[in-house]
Amino acid sequence: MTDEVAVLGVGMHPWGKWGRGFVEYGVAAARAALADAGLPWRNVGSVVGAGTVRGGYPGYVSGATFARALGWQGARVTSVYAACASGAQAVHTARAQILSGLADVVLVVGADAAPKGFFRPAGGDRPDDPDWLRFRVLGATNPAYFGLYARRRMAVHGDTLEDFAQVKVKNAALGALNPYARYRRRTTAEEVAASPVVADPLRLLDICATSDGGAALVLAGMDFARRRGLTEPVRIRAVSTVTPRYPNTVLDLPDIATDSAVTVDPPAGTFRESIARAAYEEAGIGPEELSLAEVYDLSTALELQWYEDLGLCGAGEAAKLLREGVTGPGGRTPVNPSGGLASFGEAVPAQAIAQICELTWQLRGTAGDRQIAGARVGIAANQGLFGHGSAVIAVR
Helix, strand or coil, rough: CCCEEEEEEEEEEECCCCCCCCHHHHHHHHHHHHHCCCCCHHHHHHHEEEECCCCCCHCCCCCHHHHHHCCCCCEEEEEEEEEEEEHHHHHHHHHHHHHHHCCCCEEEEEEECCCCCCCCCCCCCCCHHHHHHHHHCCCCCCCHHHHHHHHHHHHHCHHHHHHHHHHHHHHHHHCCCCCCCCCCCCCCCHHHHCCCCCCEEHHHHEECCCCEEEEEEEEHHHHHHCCCCCCCCCEEEEEECCCCCCCCCCCCCCCCCCCCCCCCCCCCCCHHHHHHHHHHHHHHHHHHHCCCEEECCHHHHHHHHHHHHHHCCCCHHHHHHCCCCCCCCCCCCEECCCHHHHCCCCCCCHHHHHHHHHHHHHHHHHCHHHHCCCCCEEEEEEECCCCECCCCCCCC
């Protein structure tokens, strides 16, 4: 087990389509996190910014961009980009700085102003870039990948369109209770089924939107927290940032094709399984000890896959878990009590940080109508392009 770091403060800017720059969202989230921590900006020794490729040069150097917007005060700055895992990588960097003694207090910030419609690769011709190739050669947008994965679950495990719709119903009901969510309206299975097909078999309401939003954390060492009188803060106990192992026999973005396993035995588990497993090993816990999970529900089918990847059930048992209410409010392990990306949409550098905000509120017992009784241990899990694993375990 690695030494823990304390979560002193969390803050968010509501998700939506606000038409403003990402810096505004990030600064609002940072100020909210500092206020939550009860710390002035001048006490922050380091800023770690999760980058955005849509913010031009300021987005590439997001750490300095946020530090400048908050007011230069001499803090260290670091900028991290790992696609959808950027937020978790930023937390990983902040924790390393705290545990190494480089800073007592670190501010982690991620924010994005997303385009309308689907994400696309950065401009320019790059025939050696798998992400560019899948768009230009295969015409495979992200929803096409989501649809392929859904078809795989239907073929291998017998999942149904009704199962996928129930994931949306669950998350929409929770998102309706979250003041930071973009979509705050309950949804019925009939509405999911009636929405337009985007990438067969997935409908519009099966797939998350692209959004604007921001999230921030104030992290510190345990000695610093105790000096401030915090005897039992929420603590980050593990951060997993693993990569895949060859051969990767399950399709993953941006690699649509699978590697050959003819001459090499497949690994014992898939890439996403290894993300959670590394976090459990570092934290010294197992999935049976989780009070809740925040997962990366780019689509309804992918949320079901995460149930299995987190070890909440065996392969092919995710839909059964959902039907029995295990992952819903009041269940043994509620998943996405925030409402998930189904209710928020993707604000790429902010979403892993937003997951930790939700874990913090739940573990503090301050999540309002979404509160999970007796929450003590939570995991946030997602992944970024090109094999960026991302999982964080927080405890109280």
